[in-house]
Amino acid sequence: MPSSTANGDNGTVRNASITKIPTSCPSCPTPLKYSGSLDHLPFFEVTPIIGREYPTVKVTDILNAPNAEEQIRDFAVIISERGVVFFRDQDDLNVPDQKRFCDLVGKLSGRPEENGLHVHPIYRDPGNLTMPDGSTDENIYVINSEAQKKIYKTMARKGMDEPKDLSREWHSDSTFETLPSDFSFLKMEETPLHGGDTLWCSGYEIYDRMSPSFRSYLETLTATCAQPVFKSAATAGGYEVMSPRGSPLNVGDEFAPSHPVVRTNRVTGWKAVFAGVGLHVTKINGVYNYEDQMMREYVMRLITRNHDCIARMKWTKNAAAIWNNSCVWHAATPDTHLVDGNRTGVRASSIGEVPYLDPNSKSRREALGIPLI
Numbered sequence: 001m002p003s004s005t006a007n008g009d010n011g012t013v014r015n016a017s018i019t020k021i022p023t024s025c026p027s028c029p030t031p032l033k034y035s036g037s038l039d040h041l042p043f044f045e046v047t048p049i050i051g052r053e054y055p056t057v058k059v060t061d062i063l064n065a066p067n068a069e070e071q072i073r074d075f076a077v078i079i080s081e082r083g084v085v086f087f088r089d090q091d092d093l094n095v096p097d098q099k100r101f102c103d104l105v106g107k108l109s110g111r112p113e114e115n116g117l118h119v120h121p122i123y124r125d126p127g128n129l130t131m132p133d134g135s136t137d138e139n140i141y142v143i144n145s146e147a148q149k150k151i152y153k154t155m156a157r158k159g160m161d162e163p164k165d166l167s168r169e170w171h172s173d174s175t176f177e178t179l180p181s182d183f184s185f186l187k188m189e190e191t192p193l194h195g196g197d198t199l200w201c202s203g204y205e206i207y208d209r210m211s212p213s214f215r216s217y218l219e220t221l222t223a224t225c226a227q228p229v230f231k232s233a234a235t236a237g238g239y240e241v242m243s244p245r246g247s248p249l250n251v252g253d254e255f256a257p258s259h260p261v262v263r264t265n266r267v268t269g270w271k272a273v274f275a276g277v278g279l280h281v282t283k284i285n286g287v288y289n290y291e292d293q294m295m296r297e298y299v300m301r302l303i304t305r306n307h308d309c310i311a312r313m314k315w316t317k318n319a320a321a322i323w324n325n326s327c328v329w330h331a332a333t334p335d336t337h338l339v340d341g342n343r344t345g346v347r348a349s350s351i352g353e354v355p356y357l358d359p360n361s362k363s364r365r366e367a368l369g370i371p372l373i
């Protein structure tokens, strides 16, 4: 059911650059409610604001439970409220079950019916690394520092002689797609004794830390999320990019959608800053270059100067994390070259809805009645 259109016409919020922001999610018209089916599972919150860890839960037990659908739907709610959920010791979780869990979390929480798991655009690249058993799967992205170097070898890298600026690591998965990922599920198969931590930052909380007038302005904006590296990599490699990629709408090789800077999370109904910052965000539309730079630097400043908005995963062998890309950004820590040992993982991602902003949705703190101070 479309929401009211206080800021625009024809069911959209008006944007200065003519791009219109959808105001509802047709496949999930109202937020989901937690049913209590996970209350028997021990957990702890990673921080007061973001993250939860279930230290003893086996994902395979959830998949095989008599009320699996109810539990997985509740996990979707918890992941979306907390931003990211950690599991440990998933030694019995194979790739098909990892894919099934990720797919069901998206499917049972109201993603468009026709969607599925994301297919990486350059899956055909002969240089891609395989999974530890030597196989490949079009729905699995292999995490490996060597692979990362190959994938981004055609990307322009500026300032390589400058000190590191790790702010460039922050991103939301598949923002370069018309329909980006809702849930991503990463299992770390191997990890060094230390190094390679992943961080997640709450887009809900970054929104809550802005002044009401600035929030209102950002809500009128969209950003272009162009990622030309895939097309250039395919051209250089002499192969076609994969298409479609988890949705009939994720096709072609342009990779330059516009997304709302602030979006509503379909599961919680809460607002989060989304395309205001990140690796795949190219430009905020309809403003001058300096204004674009100023706004994105402000969002990044909030991320880097508010570490209480961040959950950090110290990976252990067979640990796993599942997060909701519409309300968190994440960043890997590229420090594993300093230690012995490999860092390899496998990730599946579900494809969600067209990002939207329901003008009647609330912030997380507004919805939960939590004062800012």
Ligand SMILES: [Fe+2]
Binding pocket: 171, 172, 173, 330
């Ligand atoms: Fe990622």
